[in-house]
Structure formats: C-alpha cells, structure tokens
Amino acid sequence: MTAPGGGPPGRAREPGPNPRNGSGQGRGNEPGPGAERHGEETPGPPPALLERVSLAALSWLRAHLTDFRLPERVTDPHVDRNTTLKPLGELAQLTLSTLRSSPPGSEQHRLSREMLDFAWRETGRGDLFLSLVRGEPHATYPMELYGAFAEAGLRHAAFEEYARFAVTTRAWQLCEYEPTRALGLFNTLRRMGVATHGSVGLGGTEAAEHAELARRTWLGGLAEPWAFEVHAGYAMTHHVFHVTNWGEAPAQLPADLGEHLARWLPPWLDGCVECEQWDLTGELLAVAACLPEPYARAVPVADAWHAFAGAQNVAGAVAEDGPPPVRETADTFLDCYHSTLVAAFAGVLAADRLRTPASAPAGTGAGTPAGTGGGGDPGHAPAPAPVRHRAAAAPTGAGPHAPHVTTTAPGGGRP
Amino acid sequence: MEAQRSDATSRLPDVVQEFASAVVPALRGGDGRFDVVGTVLTPADDPVAVAAVRVLGADVLAPRTLAGRTPTEADLALFEHAVRAFPPKAGGSALSAWSHRGMRAALAAARADGTARAGDGDVPDTAWVAELSWQRMTHQLAQLAALAVPGLAPPLAEAVAARPVDLARGFVRAVRRRDWLQAAGAGRWLAMTPGTPESLGLATGLDFVHHMGGADARVALHVQAAAVLRSRGDGAATPYAGSVRA
Numbered sequence: 001m002t003a004p005g006g007g008p009p010g011r012a013r014e015p016g017p018n019p020r021n022g023s024g025q026g027r028g029n030e031p032g033p034g035a036e037r038h039g040e041e042t043p044g045p046p047p048a049l050l051e052r053v054s055l056a057a058l059s060w061l062r063a064h065l066t067d068f069r070l071p072e073r074v075t076d077p078h079v080d081r082n083t084t085l086k087p088l089g090e091l092a093q094l095t096l097s098t099l100r101s102s103p104p105g106s107e108q109h110r111l112s113r114e115m116l117d118f119a120w121r122e123t124g125r126g127d128l129f130l131s132l133v134r135g136e137p138h139a140t141y142p143m144e145l146y147g148a149f150a151e152a153g154l155r156h157a158a159f160e161e162y163a164r165f166a167v168t169t170r171a172w173q174l175c176e177y178e179p180t181r182a183l184g185l186f187n188t189l190r191r192m193g194v195a196t197h198g199s200v201g202l203g204g205t206e207a208a209e210h211a212e213l214a215r216r217t218w219l220g221g222l223a224e225p226w227a228f229e230v231h232a233g234y235a236m237t238h239h240v241f242h243v244t245n246w247g248e249a250p251a252q253l254p255a256d257l258g259e260h261l262a263r264w265l266p267p268w269l270d271g272c273v274e275c276e277q278w279d280l281t282g283e284l285l286a287v288a289a290c291l292p293e294p295y296a297r298a299v300p301v302a303d304a305w306h307a308f309a310g311a312q313n314v315a316g317a318v319a320e321d322g323p324p325p326v327r328e329t330a331d332t333f334l335d336c337y338h339s340t341l342v343a344a345f346a347g348v349l350a351a352d353r354l355r356t357p358a359s360a361p362a363g364t365g366a367g368t369p370a371g372t373g374g375g376g377d378p379g380h381a382p383a384p385a386p387v388r389h390r391a392a393a394a395p396t397g398a399g400p401h402a403p404h405v406t407t408t409a410p411g412g413g414r415p
Numbered sequence: 416m417e418a419q420r421s422d423a424t425s426r427l428p429d430v431v432q433e434f435a436s437a438v439v440p441a442l443r444g445g446d447g448r449f450d451v452v453g454t455v456l457t458p459a460d461d462p463v464a465v466a467a468v469r470v471l472g473a474d475v476l477a478p479r480t481l482a483g484r485t486p487t488e489a490d491l492a493l494f495e496h497a498v499r500a501f502p503p504k505a506g507g508s509a510l511s512a513w514s515h516r517g518m519r520a521a522l523a524a525a526r527a528d529g530t531a532r533a534g535d536g537d538v539p540d541t542a543w544v545a546e547l548s549w550q551r552m553t554h555q556l557a558q559l560a561a562l563a564v565p566g567l568a569p570p571l572a573e574a575v576a577a578r579p580v581d582l583a584r585g586f587v588r589a590v591r592r593r594d595w596l597q598a599a600g601a602g603r604w605l606a607m608t609p610g611t612p613e614s615l616g617l618a619t620g621l622d623f624v625h626h627m628g629g630a631d632a633r634v635a636l637h638v639q640a641a642a643v644l645r646s647r648g649d650g651a652a653t654p655y656a657g658s659v660r661a
Contacts, residue, residue, distance in 0.1 A: 224620060
C-alpha cells in the first residue's frame with residue numbers, strides 16, 4: 001500500500017499571473033505573529049461557517065457510508081489497498097478526530113461516533129488486521145491503520161499481541177520511508193507505547209531521534225516558502241498531523257514551526273484557492289487548526305475558509321479540485337470522499353480551537369514518545385468513547401502496555 | 416497617423432526590453448560611466464524611446480542612484496524629455512504620482528553633485544500601503560519597484576517597512592503564480608526592508624526568479640538591483656550617499 005498520507009496525485013494546476021485577485025482581495029488588515037499590524041478584523045473564520053461546513057461534510061459522508069465498505073476478499077494481494085483500506089483508515093482517523101473535538105451532544109459528535117463504529121465493524125472488529133499481518137507480516141500499514149481504532153479504545157487483542165512483537169523488530173523500524181511517513185510510524189509506535197529500536201524505556205533517546213527526523217523534512221528543515229508545491233504541501237500537512245497526532249496535541253509542534261506556518265500559510269492558501277485545489281486547501285486549513293498557541297488563532301485564514309466553504313455543495317461534498325459535483329455519479333465518491341473528510345476534520349478542529357481558551361504554548365516539540373494528551377482514564381472506559389483532551393505535558397513512564405495507545409492512521413490524500 | 420501610433424505601441428515592449436538590457440550590466444559595477452543611449456539601437460529622438468524611458472522610470476538612472484556611476488548628457492537629456500513628455504495627470508492614481516515623483520527625484524540626484532535635496536511638490540499618498548490586502552499591496556508595490564532605491568522615496572520605504580511579512584507573503588504568492596516581474600519587484604523592495612523574514616530565503620528566491628524569468632530584462636534589472644541592495648548589508652534602508660529625497 002502506498003504511503004498512507006501520500007496525498008492525491010492531483011492535477012497540479014499552476015496559478016497564473018492573471019489579473020484575478022480573487023481570494024483575499026480588498027482592504028484588510030493581517031494581524032498575526034510576525035505581522036506588524038493589529039487589525040480590527042479577526043483572522044479566523046466565523047464559527048457559523050465552520051459549523052455549516054463540518055456538519056454538511058459529515059452528513060454527506062454518513063450518506064455514503066456504504067461506499068466505504070470493504071470488498072469481500074480485501075486481504076487478497078491483488079486488491080488495491082488505496083481504494084479500499086486507505087479510505088476506511090482515513091474515515092477512522094478523521095472521525096476519531098472529529099469525535100474528539102466536537103462538543104458532546106452535537107450532531108457532529110453523533111455522526112462521528114456512528115461512522116467510527118461503522119469503520120470498526122467493517123474491520124470485523126479488528127479481525128481484518130490479523131488477517132492482513134498473516135499475509136503481510138512485515139508490512140507497517142496494518143499497525144498504522146489500527147492506531148486510530150486503538151486510540152478510540154477499539155482493540156483487538158490477538159492483533160496487538162503480534163503488533164507489539166513486530167514493531168520491536170529492527171526490520172519494522174528500519175522500514176524505508178520518506179521522512180514524513182517515518183514521523184507517522186513514530187506516532188504509531190508512540191500510540192502503542194513501544195520504544196524504538198527495542199531500547200528500554202521512553203524518553204530522551206526517542207525524543208532526540210524524533211526531533212532529528214522531524215528536522216529532515218520539508219517543513220522541519222524550513223524549506224523556502226516560495227518553493228511550495230503540491231507534493232511538498234502534502235508532505236508538510238502530514239508532518240503536522242503526525243507530530244500533533246491529528247490535532248490532538250498542537251503543543252507538540254515546535255514553536256518555530258508554528259511561527260513559520262502562521263507566516264507562510266496565507267500565500268500557500270491563496271495559491272491553492274486560486275487553483276481550486278480544495279483537498280490541499282482543506283488540509284492547509286486543518287494544519288492552521290493544529291498550530292500551537294498563539295499561532296492557531298492568529299494566522300489569517302478567514303478568506304481561505306470562505307472560499308473553501310464556497311466549494312462545498314448543498315449535499316456537503318467537496319471535490320478534490322474544481323467545482324463540487326452538481327449531479328452524483330459513480331465517480332463522485334472517489335472524487336470527493338477525501339476532500340469531504342478533510343472538510344469535516346478542518347471544520348471541527350478549527351471550531352474547537354475557537355472555543356478552547358489558550359492552552360499550553362508550543363513546546364520544544366521534542367515529540368516525547370511517552371505520549372501527549374495522556375488525559376482521560378488510564379484504565380480507559382469500557383465504552384469506547386475517547387475522552388477529549390488537549391495536549392498536556394506528556395507524562396513519562398507510559399510503558400509498553402500503556403492502556404491508552406494512540407496510533408496515527410494513514411489518513412492523507414486520496415488514492 | 417493611426418498606423419504610426421499602433422506601430423509605436425507594438426514596438427514599445429521590445430524597446431523597453433532594449434533599454435532595460437542596457438541598464439542591467441551598468442548595475443553590476445565596473446568603470447565610472449554608463450551610457451544607455453549609446454548602447455541601444457533605438458535613437459533617442461524616437462518617440463518610442465521616450466515612452467520606454469517613461470515605462471522604466473527612475474530605473475533608467477539606477478546605475479547612478481544605486482551604483483554610483485555617472486550618466487551621460489545624452490541619457491540625462493532623454494530622461495528629462497520623458498519626464499516632460501508624460502507629466503502626472505491631475506487626479507491620477509497614487510501609483511502614477513509616485514512613479515513620476517521617483518523619476519524627478521532620480522533626475523535631481525543624477526544632476527546633483529551628491530548633495531541631498533528635498534523633493535518638491537506634495538508627497539503622494541502612502542496610506543494604501545497600510546490599508547490594502549497583502550496581495551494587492553504587493554501587486555502595487557512591485558509596479559513601483561523602481562523606487563526601491565534607498566533615499567529615493569523615504570515616505571514610501573517607511574510605509575513598506577511597516578509590513579515586511581506581508582510583502583514577503585506577496586513575494587511567495589507571485590512566485591507561485593509565476594509572475595516573475597511581480598516577484599522580482601517585490602523581492603527588490605524586500606532587499607531594502609528591515610524585518611524581512613530570514614525564513615523567506617530572499618537571496619535564493621531572487622536567484623530562482625532570475626533563473627525562471629530573467630529572459631525579461633525588467634526582471635533581470637530588479638534582481639540585479641536587489642543584489643546591489645543586499646550587498647549594502649542586511650536590507651537596511653541605508654540612504655545612498657548623494658541621494659535625493661523624493
């Protein structure tokens with residue numbers, strides 16, 4: 001299976017020097033960190049818009065739940081994981097995030113719960129993962145996919161028994177991936193409470209390793225912002241998602257990266273909006289909502305949100321690029337599911353950041369593998385309702401049998 | 416008459432290129448004098464030459480104001496002709512007013528013997544720099560990149576210095592849109608504006624713009640001007656000795 005989180009190939013349409021000054025046009029002030037001005041307008045989108053976008057998106061996904069169903073013999077090698085397991089894994093991870101960040105009792109919360117539970121049933125309550133590793137014992141993607149379920153308290157004991165063994169092999173940890181996906185594997189291990197390279201305990205060594213790995217990425221190495229393009233863009237978004245555990249722990253993103261993103265997200269958004277690349281636009285908006293304080297609130301994203309909302313049709317679908325579908329066809333699901341998931345994710349996260357008082361500021365982002373957001377019952381509730389928690393200081397000492405495992409599901413990009 | 420006019424209009428872009436191409440090497444330093452009129456093929460008395468000088472504006476004298484080289488009398492005469500031939504319109508835009516003011520300031524600097532002199536007339540509006548969106552602001556400023564010369568337009572430079580991050584965002588946007596002329600103009604302003612974020616990678620960015628868009632001599636001109644500005648150190652708007660204030 002290709003990199004979960006690889007992002008859609010997309011039609012990389014380049015913006016052109018035409019006189020259209022559409023998005024972000026007009027008089028406006030741009031407050032924010034690094035900006036020198038304080039404006040009267042808020043940089044963020046109106047809460048009502050976020051509410052509308054996320055609710056409509058989740059409703060559309062709910063209406064298309066059967067399209068996420070796995071084919072009969074999904075574990076057969078010839079079955080394309082990118083059009084089967086990957087979408088289901090993305091559904092699981094992103095509805096976990098929306099469940100976690102939407103107010104209990106809200107429609108978004110209810111829909112998220114329903115779809116997360118559906119996804120778990122589709123995996124045969126986890127039997128699928130065991131079947132996958134029997135066929136592909138050295139693959140990493142089953143663990144990557146499983147992580148979101150486990151974090152939600154949906155567990156499969158036999159699979160975990162194998163997984164805990166497999167992830168301690170040198171081979172598993174040395175699996176050759178580009179740096180951003182390696183960050184995802186790191187998060188997977190963190191969720192399972194497993195140390196890297198079989199070393200004892202968690203803490204310093206892993207943190208240093210993680211920081212080193214994070215720096216060797218397009219984002220972490222602070223590539224020039226004018227070099228942004230689609231491939232780099234998706235690498236960047238997934239870097240942020242992996243490091244913050246899909247928005248659960250914004251403080252895990254180092255402050256300098258938070259500042260960097262707050263500074264450069266606006267022109268990146270402007271370009272994606274102009275090209276109508278809605279999938280990437282949505283991911284950038286989600287990134288904005290994953291930034292540590294004070295950056296999440298300060299980055300000017302209002303214009304991009306307005307444009308993004310305009311790309312959603314009445315049924316709640318957002319196409320990967322271009323206008324939303326007028327009439328649904330057999331292609332509509334694959335054309336829209338990912339961007340619509342992203343719309344739900346970004347909308348719920350952004351609304352949550354607006355509601356939440358300023359929490360812990362960005363840390364050094366050492367990515368303490370002991371886990372972030374360890375809030376919630378250590379002996380998790382029998383009913384798998386993940387507790388909403390903000391990034392708290394990571395309690396060290398979570399061992400290999402940490403009950404609250406969290407794993408990153410591959411969730412990026414449509415196949 | 417109409418045929419003449421349309422012929423002139425269609426020749427203008429090429430003649431602009433011709434003049435810009437003559438200015439670029441003169442910004443690189445070298446011996447003391449520069450000679451635009453002597454370098455180009457289009458004669459100075461050709462109306463299209465006058466129009467081309469108006470298009471390039473203050474930059475025709477940038478070898479003097481930025482690189483300290485001495486203009487020829489022929490260059491000064493042509494420049495003066497352009498200033499007179501295209502006076503500012505009453506009620507014209509701030510952009511146009513600034514462009515004219517920049518030309519007059521450059522001419523005064525070129526004719527002066529190194530002493531500063533206050534520009535005459537009302538200072539055009541700079542409020543737009545603070546008020547426009549970062550996209551619009553960058554777009555407008557890039558058209559005034561010829562004024563990105565230390566000491567040439569202090570009120571404008573001061574207004575720009577209040578928004579380096581926004582201008583940097585505009586640079587990124589222009590590059591993404593492959594608008595190399597806008598990118599080069601914005602980059603040139605950034606080269607003399609304190610507070611330009613390091614993470615932008617301005618020097619490399621301008622090299623990139625030059626690789627991608629340098630076939631347009633106007634792009635090459637702004638990139639070269641920016642290199643001169645950066646070599647002054649830290650993008651600080653240090654007034655060039657002998658500059659005249661617009």
